[in-house]
Amino acid sequence: MQVLSVTSELYPLIKTGGLADVTGALPEALKPHGITMKTLVPGYPAVMNVLEKAETIKSFANLFGGAAKLLSGKAKGLDVFVLDAPHLYNRVGNPYLGGDGKDWPDNPQRFAALSQVAALLARGECGNYKADVLHAHDWQAALAPVYLHYSGGPKTILTVHNIAFQGQFSPAIFSQLGLPPQAFNVNALEFYGNVGFLKGGLALANAITTVSPTYAQEICTSEYGMGLEGLLRARRNVLFGFVNGIDADVWNPQTDKALPTNYTVKNLEARAANKRAIEKSFKLEPGDGIIHGVVSRLTWQKGMDIFAGLLDWLVGSGARLALIGTGESAIEQAVMAAAWRHPGRIGVVAAYDENLSHLVQGGCDTMLVPSRFEPCGLTQLYGLRYGCVPIVARTGGLADTIIDANDAGLSAGVATGLQFTPVDQPSLQNVLSRAAKLFGNKPQWQNMQKRGMASDVSWDHSAKAYAELYKTV
Ligand code: ADP
Ligand code: GLC
Numbered sequence: 001m002q003v004l005s006v007t008s009e010l011y012p013l014i015k016t017g018g019l020a021d022v023t024g025a026l027p028e029a030l031k032p033h034g035i036t037m038k039t040l041v042p043g044y045p046a047v048m049n050v051l052e053k054a055e056t057i058k059s060f061a062n063l064f065g066g067a068a069k070l071l072s073g074k075a076k077g078l079d080v081f082v083l084d085a086p087h088l089y090n091r092v093g094n095p096y097l098g099g100d101g102k103d104w105p106d107n108p109q110r111f112a113a114l115s116q117v118a119a120l121l122a123r124g125e126c127g128n129y130k131a132d133v134l135h136a137h138d139w140q141a142a143l144a145p146v147y148l149h150y151s152g153g154p155k156t157i158l159t160v161h162n163i164a165f166q167g168q169f170s171p172a173i174f175s176q177l178g179l180p181p182q183a184f185n186v187n188a189l190e191f192y193g194n195v196g197f198l199k200g201g202l203a204l205a206n207a208i209t210t211v212s213p214t215y216a217q218e219i220c221t222s223e224y225g226m227g228l229e230g231l232l233r234a235r236r237n238v239l240f241g242f243v244n245g246i247d248a249d250v251w252n253p254q255t256d257k258a259l260p261t262n263y264t265v266k267n268l269e270a271r272a273a274n275k276r277a278i279e280k281s282f283k284l285e286p287g288d289g290i291i292h293g294v295v296s297r298l299t300w301q302k303g304m305d306i307f308a309g310l311l312d313w314l315v316g317s318g319a320r321l322a323l324i325g326t327g328e329s330a331i332e333q334a335v336m337a338a339a340w341r342h343p344g345r346i347g348v349v350a351a352y353d354e355n356l357s358h359l360v361q362g363g364c365d366t367m368l369v370p371s372r373f374e375p376c377g378l379t380q381l382y383g384l385r386y387g388c389v390p391i392v393a394r395t396g397g398l399a400d401t402i403i404d405a406n407d408a409g410l411s412a413g414v415a416t417g418l419q420f421t422p423v424d425q426p427s428l429q430n431v432l433s434r435a436a437k438l439f440g441n442k443p444q445w446q447n448m449q450k451r452g453m454a455s456d457v458s459w460d461h462s463a464k465a466y467a468e469l470y471k472t473v
Contacts, residue, residue, distance in 0.1 A: 003030070003470055004081075004131035004154075005039040006118040008095055008111065008140035011250075012076050014046045015354075016094060017297065018244070018378045019161045022211070023137055025247040026466070027078060029459035033467035038129070040118050042110070043071070043084035045092050050075045051082055057127030063117070064088060064109040064176070070117055070126050081129075083117050108169045111197065112177050115143035123153035133157060133470045139167030142201025143177070146189065149204040150180055155473040158205035160198070162375050163219050163226050164301060167197030191227075202231055206473045207238045209466070211376035212397030216241030224373055242466060243400055244376040245459030246385065251361075253386050253453075258358035265453040268387055268446060274363030281359060282322040282347025290439045291320045292432070293364025293388055295357045295379050298327030298335065303370035303393060303423045305331055310425060310432075311338035315345045317436060322364055324349045324356050361386040366435055372423050374398045380417070381457045387449035390417035391435055401457070405438060405448060416452040 009015055011024030027037040041047055054073035061067060066087030073080060083089070088110045091098070098104050117126075118141065124130035134156045136144045145156035174184050174195050184190050189200035202208055210216045218224035220233045232239060249255075254264050260277045263270035278293075279286050292314070298304045308331055314321060315338075323335055323346070332350050339348040349356060361367065367383030369392045376397030380390035384401070392398035402417040409415035418438070420431035439445050 006141035029463040118144040119147035139198040145205035213241035215396040242462040278363035285344035294323040298331040308334035384452035394421040
């Protein structure tokens, strides 16, 4: 079965977050289930530079204001279709933001173009390829199911990785989309007078998935649905939650080249050398005490504003912190100021660094994820695999993937991390104190690390679920 995946990010070509990890891992994970997945991505410089054996399968004289070509080829081992449209994508850096940190003003055109070409490709109008199912990811690809709904073609699945990003634009954009007038309707694209890309996809895709069972339920409520809960409730019979897996080759402590010392569950003591490397990289005082790790976008979603307010207290409690992340400037400034106040205790790298993110997993004692909401979350899964004990908010995929070290979890011998709720300062403080206490009991802590490392974070289960859903639609 041929499935066309359509996405604005694809690891290892272009990544701003977990979406790329997931779209990058899915093709390989689906192979054993008889699914051949090819991926359509925009031709950003980071993609064009690594594209090999490129063949033009369709040319467009004018695609949203400029000439474009659809290429088929290979990139870093992945089978890709690349939409080479320089007027839309030939911009270095973040795929969504200009140098001023603001959304590119033509984002609606940029991602409508991707979706429109995806629909043509899936229908068999670009060379020999034809898809049995089109799988769109997030608002950037969400118009593909809309185009196919009106033009006819293969069935469609839309995965919501984060409902906070909806792609809502002024109604003026509608006339440029090349959709029939009836698409600007409350049962399709129209969302309170605006054009909603995600809204349209959710209304018209044949099935909807999101990235954990808990988040699938949460987005049907007004607390988490961000205005789309009514539509999602109406489509509940075709809404599924499949928890993300991880790429076990990219994230493997036994072979990871970003770690000074590789290790397995059998020689966990070897992690100590990586902890020394963390101390060096983050300029922390040496010592055996707990080092918390954070690898995160520094945003409200991730609860990083609350955490930033606790840093003086955290240092007072005797803990150290290694944090890598970028995001909202107020939070970046708050964590950097705390690092200045507490040299040797708090180390901050305000950058995006793939290798350093692996070192944090392989050398820190905990992986802190205090999100207000979290569709799935991948850093806690990497934490499990690396013996970096996750401390997570009890929400979304975090609730589904970590078993709390409460009395019951510990005495039953199943705990893999710590959970807390609600996401506020007192309960975050409380969970960090619990972690410090557990860390003091070495055998108990190591058991938790070992259980985490043994827990199933593979794609096996969810790849099967996706494959079944492709067949069902
Ligand atoms: P989200 O996609 O919401 O940001 P996820 O936990 O699903 O959250 O995925 C985040 C991904 O981005 C992970 O692969 C994580 O390691 C990576 N990441 C986040 N911040 C950084 C950073 N500053 N440097 C390197 N990798 C990062
Ligand atoms: C989004 C979500 C994150 C999820 C990722 C991959 O970025 O915020 O929770 O893990 O997508 O599905």
